Amino acid sequence: MAKDILKRNNVTVFGDGPQVMVFAHGFGCDQNMWRFIIPAFKNDFQIVLFDYVGAGKSDLRSYNPERYSSLHGYAQDVLEICQALDLKNVIFVGHSVSGMIGLLAAVEQPSYFSELIMVGPSPCYINKDDYIGGFNREDIEGLLETMEKNYIGWANFLAPQIMKNEDRPELGQELTESFCSTDPVIAQQFAKATFLSDNRDDLPKLKTPSLILQCSDDLIAPLDVGEFLHRRLPNSTLRVMNAKGHCPHMSSPEETISLIKNYLGVIA
Amino acid sequence: MTETLFENAPSGYFAFDNEATTLVVNETLASILENTKEELIGKSVETFFTVPSRIFFQTHFFPMIKLHGYAEEIFLTLLTAKGKHLPVLLNAKQMEWVGKWITCCSCIHVPNRKKFEDELVAARKTAEAALQENTELLKAKAELQLRTEQLDKQIQMVQIQNHELQQFSHVVTHNLKEPLRKILMYTGKIANETAAPSLPKLARANEQMKAVVSGLQQYVWLNEKTIDYTPVDLNALVEEIAAQLQQDVNPVPISLQHNLLPTIEGDQAQLAMLLRQLLSNAVKFRNGESARVQIEGTVIKQNRFRSVENKYAFADFVRLEIFDKGIGFDPMYADHIFELFRKLHQSEGLGLGLALCKKIVENHQGHIEAESELNKFTKVTVWLPCFQNAYDRNELKLSGVD
Structure with missing residues (x-):
C-alpha cells in the first residue's frame, strides 16, 4: 500500500539530515520546479519531492475525477504520502495552490507538520464581495480556453480522453516533457479546483506556524491577498520579496532560499 | 540595414529578463500592440497579454522556459493599447545576453488559425461529451447493478444478525434478569436468617451482575433504537x-x-x-x-x-x-x-x-x-x-x- 502511494505520486526521497522537508509543486508544473532550491537544502535536510496525481510522472491511472474535483483530494495525496513514509513534524513548502493544499492537510492532521512555508499562496482567486482575489469568473474561463488551445498540439489531442491512457500511462509522458501536466482534461480540472476554490474560512483553523512568501507584483497572488492571509492565519509570518511574478523559486532562487533559511533559523 | 529588416520582420519580436521587464521590442510588435517601442520597453512583459494569458504565462510558460530553456507553439492572446485581443503563436528561447539570462520571443498573429482551432476544440468537446456520457452511463449502470447485489446481500446479513441480536437481547433482558432478581431476593432472605461470612460477597457479585445486565441492555437499546x-x-x-x-x-x-x-x-x-x-x-x-x-x-x-x-x-x-x-x-x-x-x-x-x-x-x-x-x-x-x-x-x- 505504502509502496503503491510512493509510485503513484512519483515520490523521491534524498538528502542528509534528520528534519524532513516536503516540497509540493503548484498548478501547471511538477516536482522539477524545485530544481533551483533543493541544492541549498539537501545537505542539511531530508528532501521529499512528489507529483500530484495527474501531474508530472505520477500514475495517471490513479486519477479519480471525484477525488480531485476539489483541493481536499490533493490534500489527501499529501497526507497519504506522509503516512506512507511515516513522517511527522515535516516542514512543508508549497508553491501557489499547494499553500492551501498544505493548509488543508495540516488542519486535518496537525501532527504531521511543524512548519508551513507558502510561496505565493492565495485562499481565493476570485473577487467576492469586499474580498479582492484578483480575478473574475471570465478570467478563469479565459484561462481554461487558453489551456485548451495550448494542448491542441498534443499528439493525442483528438483522441477521446476517457478511452486513452488507462492502460498505457506512458502515452502522456512525452508531453510531460513539454508541459508538466500530462493530460488536458486533468489539467483543466486542476485549474478549476485551484482557481474556483475558496478556503478563506479554513485559515483560522491552522495551528501550524506558517511563512508566507509574497512576491511583489504577482498577478496571481497580489500583495493584498498576502496581507489578508497574514491577518487570518494565526502564528504566520509575512515576507514580501523583491522577486516579481509568481515563481520566485525559479526567477529568484537565491532570495527564496535565504528567506526560507532565515525563517527556519538555518545559517544561510 | 539589417536592423531595418529586424525591426520590420514579418513577426513580432521581444525579449525580457528574469523580472519580466521588457528589454527589446521590434517595430512589428509595437504596431501589433498599437503602441510605440518607447512605451513598451521597460514595462513588464505581462502587460502585453490579456489576464487569462497572463495566468497561463505565470503557471505554464515561465516554468517551461526556466526548466527547458525554450518553449514552442505557445498560444497566447495579446492585448493592444486600444483593448483589442489578438491571438498569437509564440516561440521562446532563453539565452545569455550581456551577462544576464533573458528570454527572447517571436510571435505571429494567427486569427484564422484561431477560428479553425476554435471549431476543432468545439467539435472535440461535443464528441467527448457524447462519448463520456455514454461511457459513464454504461459504467454507472454496471456499478449500480453490482452495488445493488452487494447491498441486497448485506441487507440479508444484517437482517439475520439483527434477528439474532434481538433474540440475544431478549435473553439478556428477560431470561437473565428474572433469575437474577430471584437470586438477589433469596440472598437477602438468607442474609436475614443466617450470618454466613461469605454472604456480603455473594450480594456484591449479584449487584455487579445486575449492573452488567443493565449495561448490556443499554448497549442493545442503542443498537435498536431508531435515530x-x-x-x-x-x-x-x-x-x-x-x-x-x-x-x-x-x-x-x-x-x-x-x-x-x-x-x-x-x-x-x-x-x-x-x-x-x-x-x-x-x-x-x-x-x-x-x-x-x-x-x-x-x-x-x-x-x-x-x-x-x-x-x-x-x-x-x-x-x-x-x-x-x-x-x-x-x-x-x-x-x-x-x-x-x-x-x-x-x-x-x-x-x-x-x-x-x-x-x-x-x-x-x-x-x-x-x-x-x-x-x-x-x-x-x-x-x-x-x-x-x-x-x-x-x-x-x-x-x-x-
Whole structure:
C-alpha cells in the first residue's frame, strides 16, 4: 500500500539530515520546479519531492475525477504520502495552490507538520464581495480556453480522453516533457479546483506556524491577498520579496532560499 | 540595414529578463500592440497579454522556459493599447545576453488559425461529451447493478444478525434478569436468617451482575433504537452536561475549557450520552483533586465514503478533541479500549462507557479514536458529520466545482 502511494505520486526521497522537508509543486508544473532550491537544502535536510496525481510522472491511472474535483483530494495525496513514509513534524513548502493544499492537510492532521512555508499562496482567486482575489469568473474561463488551445498540439489531442491512457500511462509522458501536466482534461480540472476554490474560512483553523512568501507584483497572488492571509492565519509570518511574478523559486532562487533559511533559523 | 529588416520582420519580436521587464521590442510588435517601442520597453512583459494569458504565462510558460530553456507553439492572446485581443503563436528561447539570462520571443498573429482551432476544440468537446456520457452511463449502470447485489446481500446479513441480536437481547433482558432478581431476593432472605461470612460477597457479585445486565441492555437499546436527527447545539450541550456532572461529582471541581462548538445534525439524547460519558471519564480518571478538561471542535472536510473504495464526497465533519491531563492509559491498549467490558483501571464501573460511545458515534456515521500517555494525558477524538443527508446540502456543489 505504502509502496503503491510512493509510485503513484512519483515520490523521491534524498538528502542528509534528520528534519524532513516536503516540497509540493503548484498548478501547471511538477516536482522539477524545485530544481533551483533543493541544492541549498539537501545537505542539511531530508528532501521529499512528489507529483500530484495527474501531474508530472505520477500514475495517471490513479486519477479519480471525484477525488480531485476539489483541493481536499490533493490534500489527501499529501497526507497519504506522509503516512506512507511515516513522517511527522515535516516542514512543508508549497508553491501557489499547494499553500492551501498544505493548509488543508495540516488542519486535518496537525501532527504531521511543524512548519508551513507558502510561496505565493492565495485562499481565493476570485473577487467576492469586499474580498479582492484578483480575478473574475471570465478570467478563469479565459484561462481554461487558453489551456485548451495550448494542448491542441498534443499528439493525442483528438483522441477521446476517457478511452486513452488507462492502460498505457506512458502515452502522456512525452508531453510531460513539454508541459508538466500530462493530460488536458486533468489539467483543466486542476485549474478549476485551484482557481474556483475558496478556503478563506479554513485559515483560522491552522495551528501550524506558517511563512508566507509574497512576491511583489504577482498577478496571481497580489500583495493584498498576502496581507489578508497574514491577518487570518494565526502564528504566520509575512515576507514580501523583491522577486516579481509568481515563481520566485525559479526567477529568484537565491532570495527564496535565504528567506526560507532565515525563517527556519538555518545559517544561510 | 539589417536592423531595418529586424525591426520590420514579418513577426513580432521581444525579449525580457528574469523580472519580466521588457528589454527589446521590434517595430512589428509595437504596431501589433498599437503602441510605440518607447512605451513598451521597460514595462513588464505581462502587460502585453490579456489576464487569462497572463495566468497561463505565470503557471505554464515561465516554468517551461526556466526548466527547458525554450518553449514552442505557445498560444497566447495579446492585448493592444486600444483593448483589442489578438491571438498569437509564440516561440521562446532563453539565452545569455550581456551577462544576464533573458528570454527572447517571436510571435505571429494567427486569427484564422484561431477560428479553425476554435471549431476543432468545439467539435472535440461535443464528441467527448457524447462519448463520456455514454461511457459513464454504461459504467454507472454496471456499478449500480453490482452495488445493488452487494447491498441486497448485506441487507440479508444484517437482517439475520439483527434477528439474532434481538433474540440475544431478549435473553439478556428477560431470561437473565428474572433469575437474577430471584437470586438477589433469596440472598437477602438468607442474609436475614443466617450470618454466613461469605454472604456480603455473594450480594456484591449479584449487584455487579445486575449492573452488567443493565449495561448490556443499554448497549442493545442503542443498537435498536431508531435515530432521531435534529439540530444539536454542541456548545450548549457540552455546557449543560458539564453543569449536571458538576452536581453529581461535587465537591470535585471540574474545569472545562472549550472553543465555540458548532451545531450539527444528530440524536440529542445519544449525543448527550456520548459527551456525558467522555466528560465523566475525564473526571473519573483525573490526576489530583480537580478535573481539567479541554474540548476543541474544528469543522473539517472528510470523505463521507468510508467503506466503498474510490468514491469521494468531501463533506463537513466536526472533529471534537476531548483532552484531559488525567492518569491516562498505556498506549498499547488504544485499539482495545472501545471494546465491550474492557477495563484498564481498577475502578468502579464496568468498562462499558467507551463501547457505548463508539456505538453512538457509529450510529451517526462518525468515528472515534483515543490516544494517551500513562500519567500524562488522554485525548479522545470524535469525528461526526455535520449534516446527515448530504444531498440536502450544497455538498454536491462543493465537491464538483462546476
